[in-house]
Structures are given as C-alpha cells and as structure tokens.
Amino acid sequence: MKIHLPNSAFLGNIDSFIKSYDPSNGTILEITANKKWISVHPVILTMIAGLAKLKKIKEIKCETLEAKSKYYFERMGLFKFLNLDSGITIQEHESAGRFIPITNIKTSEELNNFIKDMIPLLHLNPEEAEPFRYIVSELVRNVLEHSLSERGAFVCAQYYKKSNIIRIGIVDIGVGVKRTIGKSHSVNSDMQALQLACTPGITGTTSREGGTDYNAGGGLFFIKSIAKVNRDFFMIYSGEAMYKLLKRNANTKRIRLSSDPFLDRHSKGENYPYWQGTVVGIDISLDSNQLFSTLLDLIRETYTKSVRIRKKAKYKKPKFI
Amino acid sequence: MEIKIFKFTGFFAEDKDAAQEIRINKIIPALKKGEKVILNFQKVDSATQSFVHALISDVLRKFGGEILDRLLFKNCNLTIQKIVTIVTEYMQES
Numbered sequence: 001m002k003i004h005l006p007n008s009a010f011l012g013n014i015d016s017f018i019k020s021y022d023p024s025n026g027t028i029l030e031i032t033a034n035k036k037w038i039s040v041h042p043v044i045l046t047m048i049a050g051l052a053k054l055k056k057i058k059e060i061k062c063e064t065l066e067a068k069s070k071y072y073f074e075r076m077g078l079f080k081f082l083n084l085d086s087g088i089t090i091q092e093h094e095s096a097g098r099f100i101p102i103t104n105i106k107t108s109e110e111l112n113n114f115i116k117d118m119i120p121l122l123h124l125n126p127e128e129a130e131p132f133r134y135i136v137s138e139l140v141r142n143v144l145e146h147s148l149s150e151r152g153a154f155v156c157a158q159y160y161k162k163s164n165i166i167r168i169g170i171v172d173i174g175v176g177v178k179r180t181i182g183k184s185h186s187v188n189s190d191m192q193a194l195q196l197a198c199t200p201g202i203t204g205t206t207s208r209e210g211g212t213d214y215n216a217g218g219g220l221f222f223i224k225s226i227a228k229v230n231r232d233f234f235m236i237y238s239g240e241a242m243y244k245l246l247k248r249n250a251n252t253k254r255i256r257l258s259s260d261p262f263l264d265r266h267s268k269g270e271n272y273p274y275w276q277g278t279v280v281g282i283d284i285s286l287d288s289n290q291l292f293s294t295l296l297d298l299i300r301e302t303y304t305k306s307v308r309i310r311k312k313a314k315y316k317k318p319k320f321i
Numbered sequence: 322m323e324i325k326i327f328k329f330t331g332f333f334a335e336d337k338d339a340a341q342e343i344r345i346n347k348i349i350p351a352l353k354k355g356e357k358v359i360l361n362f363q364k365v366d367s368a369t370q371s372f373v374h375a376l377i378s379d380v381l382r383k384f385g386g387e388i389l390d391r392l393l394f395k396n397c398n399l400t401i402q403k404i405v406t407i408v409t410e411y412m413q414e415s
Contacts, residue, residue, distance in 0.1 A: 108336060108337075108338055112331075112335075112336060115333060115335065116331075126366070130367055130400070133333055133335075133367075134335075134367070134369055137333070137335040137369055137371075138335075138369055138370075138371060141335075141337065141371060201411070201415070208415075209414075209415035210378065210382065210411065210412055210415030211374065211378065211415075213341070213344075213375065213378055213379035213382070214337060214341060214374075214375050215371075215374075216370065216371065216374040216378065216408070216411070218370050218371070218374070218411075219370070219371055222370055292367075292400055293399045293400050293403055296400065296403035296404060296407065297403065299407065300403065300406060300407045300410065303407055303411055304407070304410045304411050304414050307411060307414045307415050308414050311414070311415070
C-alpha cells in the first residue's frame with residue numbers, strides 16, 4: 001500500500017491524490033512525501049490514520065519528511081497514529097482557534113465528549129458552530145452505526161484563517177457504502193450506492209419509506225444540502241467511486257436543493273483505487289454561512305417532496321382496455 | 322407527562338440512543354395510557370434530524386398523525402421547531 005503526500009491536495013483537486021493511492025500489497029503501508037512543501041486537506045490525514053489501523057497492516061514505512069511544513073503533521077498527531085517517531089520536535093502551543101488533531105471515535109459517548117470539546121477548540125461562535133457540529137454528529141454516527149468497523153471513525157479538522165473556512169475529514173475503514181445500502185436496496189455499483197446514500201429517505205436499514213424507528217436516511221442529504229447552500233465542497237469516496245459536490249454558481253439567485261445528488265453541480269468517477277470503507281471531506285465557509293434555520297426551510301421542501309414523488313411512482317396504475 | 326429533553330441530551334440534542342430511550346421508556350408508555358406528552362426543549366439550543374427522527378418517528382408511525390394533538394413540543398427555538406416540522410411532515414407523507 002502506497003500513499004504520497006503531495007505538494008497540495010484539497011477537495012477541489014483531490015482527484016489526483018486519490019488516483020495516486022496504491023492499495024496493492026496490503027500488509028505494508030509506505031508513505032512518501034513532497035520534499036519542499038506539503039499542504040493538504042484534513043481528510044488526507046484521516047485517510048492515512050485509517051489505513052495505518054487496518055488489521056492487515058504489518059509494517060508502516062514513512063520517509064523522513066523534509067518539507068518545511070512537516071511540523072504540521074506532527075502537531076496534527078499523524079505520527080502517533082502511525083506509531084512512528086517522526087524525529088520532529090515542536091513546541092507545543094495551545095491548539096485553540098486552529099485545529100482538531102486526528103481523533104479516533106469508537107463510541108457514542110466518545111462522540112458526545114468530542115462534540116462538547118471541539119467547539120471551544122475552533123473558537124466558533126454559536127451561529128458558526130451550528131452546521132459544524134451538526135455535520136460532525138451525523139457523519140460520525142453514520143460510521144458508528146453502519147460501517148461495522150471496530151476501529152470507529154477518524155476525524156480531523158482545521159480552521160483556515162485566510163479563507164475563513166473549516167475543513168473536515170471523517171473516515172472509516174469499514175464495509176463501505178455499497179454493502180450498507182445494498183442490505184435494503186438493489187445496488188449495482190459503488191457509484192449508485194453513493195447516489196442512493198445521498199438521496200433523502202434512503203437508508204441501508206430498510207427499503208420502507210420513512211426509514212426505521214432509528215434511521216431516516218436523511219443524514220448525508222442534509223450535509224450535502226448544507227454544503228450546497230453555503231457554496232462549499234463536499235466529497236464522498238467509497239469502494240472505487242468518488243462523488244464530489246462542486247461549488248454552485250455564485251450568481252444563482254434562487255437556491256434549489258435536489259434530492260438526486262447527480263442533479264447538483266458535481267464531478268464523479270468510478271475507477272479510483274479501492275477504498276475499504278468510506279471517506280468524507282467537507283469545507284464549511286464561515287463567510288457564506290446561511291442562517292441554519294433558512295437552510296432548514298429549503299431542506300423541508302425537498303425532503304418531504306422526494307418521499308411524495310417516490311410514493312407516487314409506486315402507485316398502481318389503472319389499466320385502460 | 323412532561324419530559325425535559327435537556328436532562329438527557331445537554332445543549333445539543335444529537336444522541337440517538339438517548340432519543341430511543343426517551344421514546345421507548347417514556348413517550349410511548351404514556352401515550353398508550355392516554356396521557357398527553359409534552360417534550361420540553363428548554364435550554365436545548367439545537368438538535369439533529371436523526372435525533373428527532375429517533376425520538377418521534379415511531380410514535381407517528383404507531384399512532385398516526387392525530388397523535389400530534391397529544392404529543393406537544395414546548396420551548397423549541399426556531400431551529401428545533403423546523404427540524405420537528407421536517408420529521409413530522411416526512412413521517413406523515415411516508
């Protein structure tokens with residue numbers, strides 16, 4: 001297994017990073033890196049942390065980081081997850097206002113504590129915190145409930161002052177979206193599974209409209225909607241497929257949410273190196289944050305409408321003879 | 322019966338296990354006895370759709386939309402009101 005930390009990899013240009021990941025030879029994880037400068041989205045750190053915790057990994061090799069930005073990886077806790085001594089010495093600063101290092105969450109209780117701790121760490125005001133904690137809660141719960149991974153969720157976030165954006169990565173090394181959704185729906189490909197997973201009202205726990213008493217199938221749709229309204233990137237990668245919500249046109253006056261993620265402005269691909277589990281990356285721009293309650297009005301309209309349309313499609317048609 | 326949600330969830334109501342516990346052990350037994358149930362969201366500043374779904378979706382499925390005459394929501398801020406509305410509408414459509 002080989003992974004290369006490039007000069008730059010954020011959600012806008014993450015495709016080439018993912019394509020360069022080599023999942024073959026599954027017992028050794030080899031990490032190489034750009035020699036001059038490495039600047040990457042937190043989701044990449046969580047991916048590496050996740051790979052390092054795969055049961056089949058017997059050995060981890062990481063070349064000595066030479067890039068000037070190497071201190072960042074030590075501060076984010078990457079080497080702790082790799083169980084390697086980086087040889088990098090840093091002065092520990094108070095982390096408040098800047099980042100949440102890679103964190104492994106395995107239980108509901110750990111998630112509750114993480115949510116309480118993360119807001120002060122990022123110094124967010126209540127309006128800014130609302131979509132952020134919503135997203136983290138829904139995504140991590142998805143992992144805990146559906147991934148069937150003993151390793152839980154790997155979470156990492158970073159606030160970027162210049163762009164006023166929080167970037168979040170949440171990763172698991174579980175069964176992946178296709179197997180989860182496939183329990184209750186007919187799924188032919190990883191990409192179709194991603195499409196269904198982002199459709200409101202579709203859950204892997206039942207094929208019944210309205211979900212079960214515990215799962216509604218609305219989590220990923222809500223998160224994609226938050227990203228769309230705020231003109232942020234959202235990326236989900238599982239198996240061999242990746243779906244990426246692109247930023248909508250800034251001049252669009254009326255925002256319309258789509259129940260089908262393929263109707264949103266997006267890119268997608270089905271020939272990526274196989275990822276065992278699910279990777280989600282999202283950016284939250286704090287500048288363009290629509291009021292959360294305004295966003296809920298848009299979601300309400302689409303969420304209920306999509307059930308109505310699906311139900312109508314199942315109505316028995318009269319036979320005119 | 323009045324149930325103070327904050328006691329189970331704190332400021333952010335997202336713990337679905339807590340929601341399920343409230344529903345199974347408190348809401349449904351009280352409704353079965355013919356009581357009125359008030360879900361008091363005082364001090365709760367936000368909730369996830371998943372939490373509210375786990376809290377009330379099965380109630381709506383078992384008792385139908387009419388139960389909303391006996392299942393009441395108190396001290397909900399605008400966000401929570403909207404999330405509750407999304408879930409109740411969704412369950413009545415499905």
